[in-house]
Every structure is written in C-alpha cells, then in structure tokens.
Amino acid sequence: MKRLIPLWITAVSGILLIVAYFIPAWESWGEKATIWFDVLAASAFVLGGGNLLKLHLRKVSNRQAGWAYSAVTVAAFVVTLTVGLAKIGVHPSDNNPDFAWSGSYNSSGTAFWWLYEYAFKPLTATMFSLLAFYVASAAFRAFRAKNIEATLLLGTAFIVLLGRTFAGVFLTQWLPESLSGLKLENLTVWIMQVPNTAGTRAIMIGVALGIASTSLKVLLGVDRSYLGSD
Amino acid sequence: MIEKLNNLDRRWIFLLMFLAVAVPIYVIGKTGKTFPETPSALAKATFDAIDDLPDGSRILLAFDFDPASEGELGPMATAFVRQCAEKKHKMYFLALWPVGPQLIQANIEKVILPDFPSYEYGRDYVNLGFKSGNEGVIKVIVTDLAQLYPADIKGTPVEKIPMMDGIRNIQAMDLIVNVSAGYPGTKEWVQYAVTPYPDKIRIVAGCTGVQAPLLYPYIPQQLPGLLGAIKGAAEYEKLVNDRYGGPHPDPKYLEGLRRMGPQLVAHILMILLIIAGNTLFFLQRRRGTSR
Numbered sequence: 299m300k301r302l303i304p305l306w307i308t309a310v311s312g313i314l315l316i317v318a319y320f321i322p323a324w325e326s327w328g329e330k331a332t333i334w335f336d337v338l339a340a341s342a343f344v345l346g347g348g349n350l351l352k353l354h355l356r357k358v359s360n361r362q363a364g365w366a367y368s369a370v371t372v373a374a375f376v377v378t379l380t381v382g383l384a385k386i387g388v389h390p391s392d393n394n395p396d397f398a399w400s401g402s403y404n405s406s407g408t409a410f411w412w413l414y415e416y417a418f419k420p421l422t423a424t425m426f427s428l429l430a431f432y433v434a435s436a437a438f439r440a441f442r443a444k445n446i447e448a449t450l451l452l453g454t455a456f457i458v459l460l461g462r463t464f465a466g467v468f469l470t471q472w473l474p475e476s477l478s479g480l481k482l483e484n485l486t487v488w489i490m491q492v493p494n495t496a497g498t499r500a501i502m503i504g505v506a507l508g509i510a511s512t513s514l515k516v517l518l519g520v521d522r523s524y525l526g527s528d
Numbered sequence: 529m530i531e532k533l534n535n536l537d538r539r540w541i542f543l544l545m546f547l548a549v550a551v552p553i554y555v556i557g558k559t560g561k562t563f564p565e566t567p568s569a570l571a572k573a574t575f576d577a578i579d580d581l582p583d584g585s586r587i588l589l590a591f592d593f594d595p596a597s598e599g600e601l602g603p604m605a606t607a608f609v610r611q612c613a614e615k616k617h618k619m620y621f622l623a624l625w626p627v628g629p630q631l632i633q634a635n636i637e638k639v640i641l642p643d644f645p646s647y648e649y650g651r652d653y654v655n656l657g658f659k660s661g662n663e664g665v666i667k668v669i670v671t672d673l674a675q676l677y678p679a680d681i682k683g684t685p686v687e688k689i690p691m692m693d694g695i696r697n698i699q700a701m702d703l704i705v706n707v708s709a710g711y712p713g714t715k716e717w718v719q720y721a722v723t724p725y726p727d728k729i730r731i732v733a734g735c736t737g738v739q740a741p742l743l744y745p746y747i748p749q750q751l752p753g754l755l756g757a758i759k760g761a762a763e764y765e766k767l768v769n770d771r772y773g774g775p776h777p778d779p780k781y782l783e784g785l786r787r788m789g790p791q792l793v794a795h796i797l798m799i800l801l802i803i804a805g806n807t808l809f810f811l812q813r814r815r816g817t818s819r
Binding site: 319328329332333335336339343391402404406414418419422423425426427430431433434435437438439440441442443452455456459460462463464465467483487490491494495498499502 | 536538541542544545546549563564565566568569594595596597598599627629630633659660661662664665667668671672675676681682683684724740741742744745747756757759788791792794795796797798799801802804805806809
C-alpha cells in the first residue's frame with residue numbers, strides 16, 4: 299500500500315496534466331492538479347525548514363567537524379523566522395492604522411527589512427563576487443591549450459571576452475565595412491547566434507527526448523527509483 | 529623563474545583582480561565618464577517591444593532574481609521600470625523568487641516614487657509579490673491569476689485594486705518583461721506561458737551571462753528580445769537614455785554603462801592571465817618538466 303498509493307498519485311497526476319494540455323475541455327482539471335502542486339510546494343518550505351534544523355542540530359549536538367558553522371546556520375534561521383513571524387518593528391498599515399501589526403513584515407524600517415538590507419544582501423552579493431577571484435585564479439592555472447578542442451575553446455573565449463567590452467570595438471574598428479563581420483563585437487554575436495544556438499538546440503532536443511522517455515517510465519510505474527527502490 | 533611563477537601565490541592574482549575592478553569603479557565614479565555603447569539587434573528588439581506598445585499598455589514585470597545577481601541584473605531592472613513609466617504603461621510586478629518582492633520594492637522606491645510622482649499605487653502599478661511553486665505558478669496564472677494571487681503584497685484583495693479590473697489571467701497582459709537569474713526564470717516563462725499561447729502572450733527578458741547561451745534557441749519566435757548580462761543592460765540603458773534621458777541623465781540610470789568599465793579591465797586581465805599561464809605551460813613542456 300505504501301508503494302501503490304504514491305504510484306497511483308504519480309500516474310493519475312501525470313497523465314491528467316498531459317491530457318489536459320491537449321484537450322481544452324479538461325484544462326480546468328489540469329489547473330486543479332497544478333494548484334495542488336503549488337500548495338505542496340508551499341508546504342515543502344515547512345519540511346525544508348524542519349529538515350535544516352534536524353540536520354544542523356544533530357551536527358552541533360555530536361560536535362562534528364564544522365559544528366560551529368551549523369550553529370551559526372541554526373541561529374540565523376531561528377532569528378530570521380522569529381523576526382518575520384513576530385513582525386518585530388512593523389508599523390501599522392495605511393489600510394488598518396489601529397492595528398499595530400497590520401503592516402508588512404518586510405516594509406522599510408522593520409527588523410526583517412534590516413536583516414535583509416544589512417545581512418542577507420551584502421552576504422549574498424559578496425559570495426557571488428568571490429567568483430571573479432576564483433575565475434581569475436583558474437584562468438591562470440587551469441585554462442591550458444593542451445589539445446585542439448581546448449585551443450578552440452580558448453580562441454572562442456578570447457573573442458567573447460573582448461567582444462563583450464569596448465576593447466573589441468576599439469581593436470577592430472580599423473576593419474573596412476566589407477569585413478565588418480570580422481569585427482570582434484560582430485563575431486561575438488555570430489558565435490552566440492550560430493554555433494552556440496546549434497549546440498544548445500541539439501542538447502535541448504536530446505534532453506527533451508530523455509525527459510519524455512523517463513517520464514513515461516515513471517508514469518507507467520516502470521521506474522520506481524523515486525520511491526526509494528532500484 | 530618559471531617554477532617560481534608557476535607556483536605563484538594565488539593571492540597575487542586575487543589582488544590583481546581586486547585592482548582591475550576597483551580602479552575603474554573609482555575612476556568612473558570620479559569622472560562620470562563611460563565607454564560608448566552600440567546597441568545590438570536584440571537590445572533594440574527589447575526596447576522596441578516596450579516602446580511600440582500604445583501608452584498605458586499592461587506590462588507584467590516578473591523579477592526572478594536575488595541580491596547575489598543584482599550587480600548583473602539590477603541596472604536592466606531599473607531601466608525596464610523606467611521605460612515602462614515613461615511610456616505610462618501599467619505595471620504588474622510579481623516574483624517567482626522569494627526575495628524578488630524586496631527587489632521590486634527597491635526599484636519602485638528608486639524609479640517610480642521619486643521620478644514619476646503622478647504614478648499611483650493600485651491605479652498605475654501593483655506589487656503582487658512572491659508565490660512558491662516555480663513553473664507551477666506560471667501554469668496556473670496563464671489561465672487564472674486570482675487562484676494564486678487573491679491579494680497584492682499589502683493584503684489588499686485584487687477586486688479592490690482598480691488596475692486589476694478585467695484581468696482574469698496573464699493573457700490579458702500586452703507584454704511580459706522578465707528579469708531572470710536562473711531557475712525559475714525566462715526559460716520557464718517561455719515554456720509555460722508563451723509556448724502554449726503564442727498568439728496571446730509575448731515576452732522579452734534580461735538574464736545573467738551564464739543563462740544567455742541557453743536562451744538563444746528561443747530567439748526570435750518565442751523570445752523576440754533578450755538582454756544578456758551587464759553588456760545587454762548597458763546597451764538597453766543607452767537606448768532608454770537616448771529616447772528619454774535628456775543631455776544629462778541621472779547617474780542611477782547609467783549604472784549598466786558604468787559597470788562596463790570594471791568588466792572591460794577584468795576581461796583584459798583574464799586574457800593576460802590565460803596567456804601568461806599558457807606561456808608558462810609551453811615553456812615548461814619544452815623543458816620537459818611538464819607532466
């Protein structure tokens with residue numbers, strides 16, 4: 299029963315969504331299934347939060363390697379959740395000025411807004427910015443013209459790196475109009491529109507066929523690996 | 529010497545990258561000068577898609593990004609809001625990313641409130657906020673918006689919002705403008721909104737540099753306009769400033785153009801590092817020390 303019910307839910311929802319796409323009269327059924335999906339997705343936030351707490355609290359409790367980071371994660375999670383749910387520092391909204399907590403939890407000046415503005419925003423921006431440093435280091439140490447494929451990749455990278463800045467325009471502005479296709483900025487556009495699009499389309503078609511066949515296997519109950527079996 | 533360079537402490541490279549970004553930021557900040565930009569066909573198509581609509585058209589602006597990619601996507605988001613406001617379009621904001629509403633609010637406070645005081649919330653623009661469900665949200669709102677958005681971000685029921693009158697679903701929009709940092713984003717809007725309703729829903733988008741190559745296959749039928757990363761933002765900003773900016777546009781509308789400076793120097797540094805790394809590699813190989 300534990301396996302049969304999930305199998306039926308998967309098969310019915312999947313087939314319903316496929317049929318609803320092709321038969322307009324069944325469209326509303328498809329909508330219902332999608333709304334159920336959205337409700338489940340919202341519930342997944344609760345499960346995700348619970349899971350995060352369980353994993354990191356266990357790590358702290360067992361004093362595993364890096365437990366201090368887990369403690370910081372738990373503290374950040376609990377503080378943000380409390381501040382948001384308790385609406386700390388929220389001002390009354392214009393619609394309901396008599397109710398102290400009627401304002402939005404993330405409106406300007408609230409504790410949640412402060413956390414977002416002065417902790418979350420700079421931290422995530424910093425993490426993303428670090429990429430520039432690691433990419434520079436990798437460019438020096440790892441990007442080698444070891445064979446023809448790597449050399450082609452290197453050449454393409456040079457053209458795109460230059461073509462996406464004013465350097466590309468500056469370096470090839472001397473080319474006559476009849477050879478404008480060889481200007482770096484135009485070469486960059488050509489690389490993106492022709493070889494890149496052709497390759498990406500081929501990959502997308504392959505992936506789509508793979509998804510279709512895997513989905514059919516899941517819907518028909520042939521592939522049950524998502525239930526935890528082989 | 530070769531050995532020494534080969535084992536160069538990577539902190540020197542980090543320092544070079546820091547200077548490659550910091551010096552142009554300082555110089556451009558001090559002088560206010562930016563590099564010239566020539567808008568590409570895709571940037572022009574994006575601009576025209578918004579500009580060719582009659583004044584007061586309905587635009588759905590989906591801000592599917594977060595502060596991590598604000599450096600790349602923030603300027604184009606600002607320029608989109610500005611162009612829509614200049615055209616007196618009605619703006620319907622929503623987000624499929626949890627922190628999208630904050631970025632929507634930031635742009636409202638940056639563009640609409642100071643520069644378009646006649647714009648009224650609920651009549652000219654509305655923030656519908658975030659909904660979880662990724663592409664599931666798109667699948668529902670293409671046929672029934674109120675199912676998932678019964679109220680705006682302030683909790684006001686949509687029936688009480690004047691500009692929501694007659695809006696049953698997003699097929700009522702004249703254009704979707706999506707700013708996307710990944711999943712869910714432009715690809716999902718194209719697949720679940722534009723593809724099933726090609727005659728009713730049109731979209732233009734701005735995305736990060738790593739996403740752009742993956743979106744080119746949808747151009748031009750499903751995605752007529754695309755701004756790729758800060759370069760796309762700078763080209764689009766130029767078009768918006770040329771049409772609406774006057775001789776001295778506000779610096780907040782030049783962010784994309786300004787950020788092209790650090791990008792130029794950082795790209796040149798990357799090329800020099802690749803050349804230096806390969807020179808060392810071939811010198812080592814010639815000496816037979818390479819493995």
